[in-house]
Amino acid sequence: MRLESPREIQLPDMCNGELQGEGMSNMEVFTVALRRSKMNSAGLREKWSFTRHMNPSMCPVFSLGLRWWATWEFSKHEPPNLLDRTEYYDRYLLYTTNSNEQLLEKTQSDALRAVYDKVGISSSSLTHTRRRCGARMLEAKEVDLPSINQAGHWNESTMTSVYLSGHNRPALRAMSGFEKIKGAYYLPRATVTPTRHIGQQLFGWVDRAQETLNKRIGTDEQDLAGLGLIKCIKFVRKAFIQDLAIIQDDFPNLKPFNHSELFKGHLWKDFAKEVKCAYYVAQENGTAYLQTFQHMRE
Numbered sequence: 001m002r003l004e005s006p007r008e009i010q011l012p013d014m015c016n017g018e019l020q021g022e023g024m025s026n027m028e029v030f031t032v033a034l035r036r037s038k039m040n041s042a043g044l045r046e047k048w049s050f051t052r053h054m055n056p057s058m059c060p061v062f063s064l065g066l067r068w069w070a071t072w073e074f075s076k077h078e079p080p081n082l083l084d085r086t087e088y089y090d091r092y093l094l095y096t097t098n099s100n101e102q103l104l105e106k107t108q109s110d111a112l113r114a115v116y117d118k119v120g121i122s123s124s125s126l127t128h129t130r131r132r133c134g135a136r137m138l139e140a141k142e143v144d145l146p147s148i149n150q151a152g153h154w155n156e157s158t159m160t161s162v163y164l165s166g167h168n169r170p171a172l173r174a175m176s177g178f179e180k181i182k183g184a185y186y187l188p189r190a191t192v193t194p195t196r197h198i199g200q201q202l203f204g205w206v207d208r209a210q211e212t213l214n215k216r217i218g219t220d221e222q223d224l225a226g227l228g229l230i231k232c233i234k235f236v237r238k239a240f241i242q243d244l245a246i247i248q249d250d251f252p253n254l255k256p257f258n259h260s261e262l263f264k265g266h267l268w269k270d271f272a273k274e275v276k277c278a279y280y281v282a283q284e285n286g287t288a289y290l291q292t293f294q295h296m297r298e
Contacts, residue, residue, distance in 0.1 A: 003112075003126060005048070007103045008034055009093040011080060015228055016235045019167060023178075023185035027051050028235060029167055030061060046153055047166030052187055054177030056243035057250070065240025067094075068233075069256055072203065082209040082226050134175065141174035151175075188282040192275045194241045199234075201262040202241065206233050245275035 009032055019027040031049045053059040072079045077099070080088035094103040109126055116123060123129045131152060138148045149155050151171035170180040178184045200207055210230045216222045248257060257263050 003108070003128075003130070004105065005034060006094055007092070007105070007108060011088050011091045011093065011229055012225060014093070014232050016232045019169065019172075021182065022169070022173070023183050025185055025187045025190055027169075027172065027185050028190075028239075029172065030064070030232070030235070031166070048153075049167050049172060051172050051176050052190065052239055053175075054187070056189070056246045058177070059239070059243055061236055061239040062243040062247075065236045065243075066256075068236065069202070069240065074255060074259055079203070079205055080229075082206070082230060083212055083223075085223060085226065088226075088229070138171055138174050141180055143170050143174050143180050147171045186282075188278040189242050189246060189275050190239070192242065192245075192271070192278055194238060194271060195267060198241060198262065198267055198271055199237065201260070203233060203237050206230055206237070210234075242275055245272035246279050248272060249276075 013032050013034060014030070015033070016028060016030050019029055029049050029051050031047055034046050034048065050060045052061050056062055071077045080091050080099075082088060091099040092102050094108070095101060096103060096107060112126055115121075116126075121129075135148055135152060138151065147168050147170045150168045169182065173182075173185060174180045176185070178186075210227070213223055213227050213230070244256065244263075247254065248263075262268055
């Protein structure tokens with residue numbers, strides 16, 4: 001995704017779904033549909049997709065959950081009113097104070113430059129660094145050139161931009177840390193579902209909005225777009241909570257752990273223990289399942 005693209009994303013542009021047949025875990029895919037970009041002068045709908053990474057600390061879904069937590073829970077910005085279409089349709093994913101105003105390019109560039117400086121990355125170009133690195137990561141995984149082109153929306157044909165789903169599976173597998181071949185996707189931590197009590201400790205307003213919108217189904221007030229957005233937010237919430245259970249050991253001073261009642265009770269400790277057990281046991285065993293597919297690749 002180009003540097004300017006995240007600034008264009010509004011809440012209704014987002015959705016999620018599952019790609020089946022990808023392994024022991026179905027691949028849950030987060031998709032953003034944009035009609036505005038540098039190379040999209042015709043206004044065609046471009047789909048940008050990503051999925052959960054094998055490593056929680058490198059997971060884009062976790063990063064999005066952290067962003068939403070910082071915005072809606074820590075900074076106390078008003079969350080979107082999902083019961084009123086006119087209230088959330090124009091809200092941007094990234095903003096400073098007014099959610100209906102797009103994040104300024106300078107604000108984004110300054111923040112990204114500060115991150116690069118903090119971790120010691122030296123780059124003469126902010127706009128192309130991530131796209132260049134992404135393409136090279138796929139190349140290193142031996143993903144074929146047409147898949148790389150499709151993933152980056154380079155040299156797109158009518159077939160890929162209009163008729164295909166937009167989910168390039170080999171690229172999605174490789175970018176999430178797995179082998180590019182079908183069947184290798186497996187997230188042990190995703191098998192442990194947070195309890196209802198734990199889930200509602202974070203973005204609890206989503207559950208209340210869902211109850212109301214479910215009652216409106218079949219009436220003049222039904223809002224399928226709102227229910228779709230709720231499904232998307234709940235997917236991110238679930239992934240964020242699961243990944244927090246792993247990340248807590250490495251980053252115990254991360255702000256959510258010190259500013260939420262969620263992490264102070266025995267329910268969280270029991271849940272986190274179960275998630276870490278699933279995650280680390282799979283790592284220690286070397287996951288014979290994944291090794292089998294490595295042999296198939298060779």
